[in-house]
Amino acid sequence: MGEASNGVGGVDNTFRKKFDREEYLQRARERQEKEAEGQGKSKARGPPVQRKPLKQRDYHVDLESRLGKTQVVTPVAPLSQQAGYYCSVCECVVKDSANYLDHINGKKHQRALGMSMRVERASLEQVQQRFESLKKRKDPGSFSEQDFDERILKQQLEEEERKRERREKKKEKKREKTVEEEPEEDPDVAALMGFGGFRTSKK
Template identity: 80%
Template sequence: MSQSSNHAVGVDNTFRRKFDPEEYIERAREREQKEAEGRSKSKSKGPLVQRKPLKHRDYEVDLESRLGKTQVVTPIAPLSQQAGYYCSVCECVVKDSANYLDHINGKKHQRALGMSMRAERASLQQVQERFELLKKRKDTVGFTEQDLDERILKQQQEEEERKRQRRERKKEKKKEKAAEEETEIDPDVAAMMGFGGFRSSKK
């Protein structure tokens, strides 16, 4: 038997696995069906909660009471005593004021308070009442254009006075500095060194 005939009779390694498309289509349908059943179960876990619409805060957000204060923080301290801003509703600590405001205005916090992220649609009567309230507030403050002009003029005068005082202080400092320099130079020492002062020789 020749060498060429050995190669021809060798092992058939050209076999390739063949996929049945129908089988995989069926598998995909089963998976989609299971996912749909899982979604419907998760949706119907409990009764629907009717959330209240968004409303204004009826309290002042305290961001400055601990400003500039030093605090010793230990890892075993409760969350409310750790560094940062503590949210008692969500029981979490936020490290800075900007993120704290984002948190209390965010969806997670509002949902914990039982509110949806939709604001209540105002009626015509509510809008009119709000305008009336703002008009009354404006009247009680009592600002007129003349008052505003007077305040602007007063501010300008105060600013000019501050500038004038600043200029005077600078002049006084210059005079004091010049006087100090003159007293620092001893005339005997200056004569020994061969000069009578720092004045110009030009006449």
């Protein structure tokens, strides 16, 4: 008790870690040298790859061909035969159509195709040519009320034809059912059982 009151004991802080300032400065210098070497190597590789601008898809995206079909899926099957939508460019399977569309419109897929996500800026001549082609395709002078009436009449005739075909198919199905329901009499079996046939009004 006398030692504590005199203040001779003090606080023991020898367990704390002591940092060597020189050692950490040396490590920092080495790291900076490595980063500088890495940047020099990346510059030596050459200019970055020039990618083509985005362009319109020239194929139809098939989302409905396998709709409603059942398929046996095994874990050892190749990716192209697994459940979902297979992307042959990125070699991956996407589980639903919304995610598949997101994937083929996304950055990773477009880069794999060699395109950047930038759209090519159209020139004045290209815009004028586009307007001209649209005007030729949709010429207001070529459309008249007579054409409109003819189209309506044609649609009505087609609709009537479809209804008539449906009625004929229904009648045909009814005939097939009645033929199937009537039992056929076998004369040999009827003679064996001792009667010539059932007495009906039908002959």
